[in-house]
Amino acid sequence: xxxxxxxxxxxxxxxxxxxxxxxxxxxxxxxxxxxxxxxxxxxxxxxxxxxxxxxxxxxxxxxxxxxxxxxxxxxxxxxxxxxxxxxxxxxxxxxxxxxxxx
Numbered sequence: 001x002x003x004x005x006x007x008x009x010x011x012x013x014x015x016x017x018x019x020x021x022x023x024x025x026x027x028x029x030x031x032x033x034x035x036x037x038x039x040x041x042x043x044x045x046x047x048x049x050x051x052x053x054x055x056x057x058x059x060x061x062x063x064x065x066x067x068x069x070x071x072x073x074x075x076x077x078x079x080x081x082x083x084x085x086x087x088x089x090x091x092x093x094x095x096x097x098x099x100x101x102x
Contacts, residue, residue: 058064068074075081 058067073081073083
């Protein structure tokens with residue numbers, strides 16, 4: 001009879017351990033999911049602040065006109081547009097300097 005009780009208590013202890021491990025594992029997964037969602041929320045809040053800043057900037061008609069002119073190469077009638085194109089890229093310049101130093 002004593003052996004039966006010992007075995008029964010051992011099985012009960014093992015069962016409690018398995019259930020406790022299962023709860024611990026679920027808690028870790030929930031914490032990871034929470035941290036991921038929290039990081040995404042912080043990223044969304046940062047994007048919202050940037051968009052609010054852009055909205056405030058573009059609410060000024062002069063700034064809106066400046067951005068439209070720059071993006072679409074727009075000009076008013078009678079204006080002359082000048083587009084300045086760089087001669088060389090920085091990598092071409094640095095490779096030319098290397099060749100000249102040899």
